[in-house]
Amino acid sequence: xxxxxxxxxxxxxxxxxxxxxxxxxxxxxxxxxxxxxxxxxxxxxxxxxxxxxxxxxxxxxxxxxxxxxxxxxxxxxxxxxxxxxxxxxxxxxxxxxxxxxxxxxxxxxxxxxxxxxxxxxxxxxxxxxxxxxxxxxxxxxxxxxxxxxxxxxxxxxxxxxxxxxxxxxxxxxxxxxxxxxxxxxxxxxxxxxxxxxxxxxxxxxxxxxxxxxxxxxxxxxxxxxxxxxxxxxxxxxxxxxxxxxxxxxxxxxxxxxxxxxxxxxxxxxxxxxxxxxxxxxxxxxxxxxxxxxxxxxxxxxxxxxxxxxxxxxxxxxxxxxxxxxxxxxxxxxxxxxxxxxxxxxxxxxxxxxxxxxxxxxxxxxxxxxxxxxxxxxxxxxxxxxxxxxxxxxxxxxxxxxxxxxxxxx
Amino acid sequence: xxxxxxxxxxxxxxxxxxxxxxxxxxxxxxxxxxxxxxxxxxxxxxxxxxxxxxxxxxxxxxxxxxxxxxxxxxxxxxxxxxxxxxxxxxxxxxxxxxxxxxxxxxxxxxxxxxxxxxxxxxxxxxxxxxxxxxxxxxxxxxxxxxxxxxxxxxxxxxxxxxxxxxxxxxxxxxxxxxxxxxxxxxxxxxxxxxxxxxxxxxxxxxxxxxxxxxxxxxxxxxxxxxxxxxxxxxxxxxxxxxxxxxxxxxxx
Numbered sequence: 001x002x003x004x005x006x007x008x009x010x011x012x013x014x015x016x017x018x019x020x021x022x023x024x025x026x027x028x029x030x031x032x033x034x035x036x037x038x039x040x041x042x043x044x045x046x047x048x049x050x051x052x053x054x055x056x057x058x059x060x061x062x063x064x065x066x067x068x069x070x071x072x073x074x075x076x077x078x079x080x081x082x083x084x085x086x087x088x089x090x091x092x093x094x095x096x097x098x099x100x101x102x103x104x105x106x107x108x109x110x111x112x113x114x115x116x117x118x119x120x121x122x123x124x125x126x127x128x129x130x131x132x133x134x135x136x137x138x139x140x141x142x143x144x145x146x147x148x149x150x151x152x153x154x155x156x157x158x159x160x161x162x163x164x165x166x167x168x169x170x171x172x173x174x175x176x177x178x179x180x181x182x183x184x185x186x187x188x189x190x191x192x193x194x195x196x197x198x199x200x201x202x203x204x205x206x207x208x209x210x211x212x213x214x215x216x217x218x219x220x221x222x223x224x225x226x227x228x229x230x231x232x233x234x235x236x237x238x239x240x241x242x243x244x245x246x247x248x249x250x251x252x253x254x255x256x257x258x259x260x261x262x263x264x265x266x267x268x269x270x271x272x273x274x275x276x277x278x279x280x281x282x283x284x285x286x287x288x289x290x291x292x293x294x295x296x297x298x299x300x301x302x303x304x305x306x307x308x309x310x311x312x313x314x315x316x317x318x319x320x321x322x323x324x325x326x327x328x329x330x331x332x333x334x335x336x337x338x339x340x341x342x343x344x345x346x347x348x349x350x351x352x353x354x355x356x357x358x359x360x361x362x363x364x365x366x367x368x369x370x371x372x373x374x375x376x377x378x379x380x381x382x383x384x385x386x387x388x389x390x391x392x393x394x395x396x397x398x399x400x401x402x403x404x405x406x407x408x409x
Numbered sequence: 410x411x412x413x414x415x416x417x418x419x420x421x422x423x424x425x426x427x428x429x430x431x432x433x434x435x436x437x438x439x440x441x442x443x444x445x446x447x448x449x450x451x452x453x454x455x456x457x458x459x460x461x462x463x464x465x466x467x468x469x470x471x472x473x474x475x476x477x478x479x480x481x482x483x484x485x486x487x488x489x490x491x492x493x494x495x496x497x498x499x500x501x502x503x504x505x506x507x508x509x510x511x512x513x514x515x516x517x518x519x520x521x522x523x524x525x526x527x528x529x530x531x532x533x534x535x536x537x538x539x540x541x542x543x544x545x546x547x548x549x550x551x552x553x554x555x556x557x558x559x560x561x562x563x564x565x566x567x568x569x570x571x572x573x574x575x576x577x578x579x580x581x582x583x584x585x586x587x588x589x590x591x592x593x594x595x596x597x598x599x600x601x602x603x604x605x606x607x608x609x610x611x612x613x614x615x616x617x618x619x620x621x622x623x624x625x626x627x628x629x630x631x632x633x634x635x636x637x638x639x640x641x642x643x644x645x646x647x648x649x650x651x652x653x654x655x656x657x658x659x660x661x
Contacts, residue, residue, distance in 0.1 A: 365487035378503025
């Protein structure tokens with residue numbers, strides 16, 4: 001990881017200048033991070049003691065048999081990882097990667113103006129570095145697992161990932177964030193660089209402890225005619241903020257989907273920015289939220305169509321199902337269009353379960369509670385069904401159903 | 410014993426009285442047609458029997474198989490063998506017909522103390538029932554009513570009825586919006602389900618349906634009351650003279 005020192009110092013200085021955002025910043029209007037700012041975090045230790053043996057096995061089972069990098073509180077665990085399948089592709093902890101890191105790390109994501117990115121860049125310990133050479137198809141998904149645990153004192157970790165897909169290559173990367181324990185903070189940054197004509201599917205499954213903080217930025221730099229998809233599933237975390245920034249090139253197709261299921265007092269904020277920098281780009285965005293308890297959620301979807309990015313086709317949809325009177329959603333599309341021959345559509349809905357549909361199901365013998373579950377799950381399904389990694393989809397189906405059941409009781 | 414006994418049933422919606430004293434007795438094996446102009450309370454009667462909570466029952470009694478129907482939640486009524494074919498079947502995106510029907514059937518079977526059907530037996534059974542309404546098996550994998558044409562939705566209702574095998578079927582304007590071909594398919598499906606122990610209440614605005622589903626009794630509803638009852642001849646008379654005289658007779 002040579003050559004990073006100047007950038008890290010620069011980032012540290014930027015963070016010192018920026019400080020944590022406040023609700024006076026437009027981008028953070030509905031997400032108050034003052035509790036993060038006021039907490040004295042120490043570096044999270046490399047410590048597995050908080051995890052029961054059976055628990056870890058169960059967590060990692062769906063990722064068995066594939067290329068897997070596991071990090072404990074932001075540090076690489078060779079014991080839990082499995083790199084033997086990395087035939088012909090680069091898969092290493094960031095600390096051990098040199099050339100790729102020097103060429104790409106922190107080149108795309110903005111640490112000058114984004115405080116949490118600056119904080120990560122200045123402080124990260126490790127993360128995954130994945131490099132797929134030109135014209136290589138990797139069929140098995142690559143799993144990046146981030147285990148976090150909090151203890152008596154608040155701890156912080158800064159996972160930092162870099163994924164570089166060569167021209168004409170194809171790969172699937174799954175990021176899983178799993179944690180337990182009180183007051184810990186995961187501040188993650190992932191940069192993806194996808195070469196010309198490459199195909200990449202990315203998934204992020206966030207299952208942090210409901211007392212934790214989770215802030216994550218995904219920066220995606222897409223080459224000409226690349227085809228990219230990401231699915232961001234937010235289940236855990238007390239205070240959650242996801243930023244996804246995707247920059248498209250000519251003829252690029254990007255799918256940016258998300259699902260969030262806050263309950264209790266959870267807060268989940270999804271900010272996405274899709275930058276149509278060049279002509280003939282297509283983007284599809286579908287975010288769905290199911291809110292219960294006294295939870296709050298934010299969706300802010302920015303689409304930029306740059307001057308000259310003609311024939312852009314951008315579609316954004318945000319749908320929310322609000323199951324409780326105490327839950328709150330703030331949803332906002334933000335379109336900046338500087339070209340004149342484009343198609344951009346956006347739509348947001350906030351609704352409750354359809355009483356007519358509940359009655360319809362009841363009139364066929366299905367109990368009211370089961371009817372509600374069925375309809376709620378059906379609402380989430382069109383995001384879940386798009387997940388192509390079978391074990392991930394199966395796991396998510398199970399989690400969502402259990403979650404619905406728990407919310408009811 | 411009568412399957413259904415309605416006595417002096419009054420019901421309101423949002424404080425407005427719609428049903429003003431309905432009396433009706435339905436025995437097993439009988440088909441009763443309820444006719445009447447728009448706003449007469451036909452659909453309200455169907456919905457009240459199915460348990461829709463939009464309507465408040467303010468007076469009267471309904472006995473189903475000797476039990477107090479009005480205290481049962483809708484799902485219990487269905488489990489006890491009541492089925493209403495909706496005038497406007499609800500679209501449920503994200504839930505496949507197959508999943509929906511299997512969940513419904515197995516809940517009902519469980520309640521009746523019969524073993525749940527496994528996937529293979531279920532599929533064999535539903536394919537037979539699909540044939541009754543001339544529907545393509547591919548439709549099992551489609552979401553419930555989503556993107557269906559009006560005719561497909563109505564056929565789906567009759568198909569569900571065939572699968573769930575109710576003791577009392579209430580068809581709420583199943584003929585509305587159907588062209589003659591679809592009407593024949595729907596009516597044929599219904600006729601194949603007529604048995605000696607299954608009763609039906611057919612709610613309709615038009616006599617046309619009753620050419621194909623021939624009722625044992627015809628009742629005319631106006632202003633929330635049954636103003637005239639007779640056999641199938643009554644429907645033909647109404648077709649000629651309309652409802653006008655009957656409405657006046659009541660309000661006078």
